[in-house]
Amino acid sequence: MFGSHLSIAGGMEHALIDAESLKMDCVQVFTKNQRQWNVKPLTSEEEDIWLTTLKRLGWFKTNRVVSHNSYLINMASPDPAARKKSNTLQRIELERCEALAIPFCVAHPGARLGTPRKRGEPNKLDGKPTKEEERGLARIVKSLDSIHDSLKGYKTRTCLETTVGSGTNLGYDFSHLGWIKERVKEPERIGYCFDTCHVIASGYDMTTDTRAKEVLEAFDTFAGLDDIDVFHFNDSMGEVGSRTDRHAHIGDGTCGLSCFRAILRDKRFDDVPKILETSKEENDKGVPMDRVNIAKLRRMANTARKSR
Secondary structure, X not given: OEEEEOOOOXXXXXXXXXXXXXXXXXXXXXXXXXXXXXXXXXXXHHHHHHHHHHHHHOOOOOOOEEEEOOOOOOOOOOOHHHHHHHHHHHHHXXXXXXXXXXXXXXXXXOXXXXXXXXXXXXXXXXXXXXXXXXXXXXXXXXXXHHHHHHOOOOXXXXXXXXXXXXXXXXXXXXXXXXXXXXXXXXXXXXXXEEEHHHHHHHOOOOOOHHHHHHHHHHHHHHOOHHHEEEEEOOEEOOOOOXXXXXEEOOOOOOOOHHHHHXXXXXXXXXXXXXXXXXXXXXXXXXXXXXXXXXXXXXXXHHHHXXXX
16 A cells, blocks of 8 residues: 655646556545635536546545645644634545545644744653643644534544654654544544654654564554554654654665564554655656655565565
8 A cells, every 4th residue: 555645736636647657556635725724615526527536446435545634724723713713724624535535634733832842852752741732732632523523424534643743743742642532522533644754753763673663562552553544654854853854765764664664564554555755756767756665665565574
């Protein structure tokens, strides 16, 4: 289940067509312009073309398509007006996913704002949110409950993404994700997105097979591996614990191939989408880097299966 985040320029269906041409197993998209608050409603023609293409590919009512919500959304904001605006946009995101038969909507948990963190201060990955963080997490729970209450019966799951912990962003500690899921009224509507770059840059060391296994065990303890609906497979330009969100091609960063091997060795993740969010240039032979990265991952997956 390897794919990439692809452009919807010219029509959302183009991301599906490009995924097919690149021989991907899955794809991630924005359902709209991710940097605008104003959203033009989907037309019936746009929905029909998208759903028809999904059915042609055999991807309709499968877990092969992932959406990523807008970067503008902050459900943890202490400002009621800003949070209301964010909640409205997140509700629209889920409405669009539901209409387009997209089962997963990846969402950054949000930034608590308030007291700034010191520059270069490392993340404390001890499973104990600070009081200020808890207040931010509680606001996310309240936001999600409100959104869920207004969208009864929806199937699309919100997948809370691991973060590097830049600024006052929540989600850098696995316990933050578990804290939210444990407290929402409808926990079955919440899943997780495990971003390998973010996890490494947050401070979780997966640079050896043993350490990578320990990190996955920690995630299981604080959040739950069975609720990972999506992986973002990105190597990290930043060092372990750098809190720097910069993606590198597979094998070209600081994650260590052991990071990806640990995930690929676990049978539970065979059918979980693994999405690249790496740059789209070609290598020196003119091959798109998405193809290069996926070929590398498929070789690793074949080896991992033999070692189970």
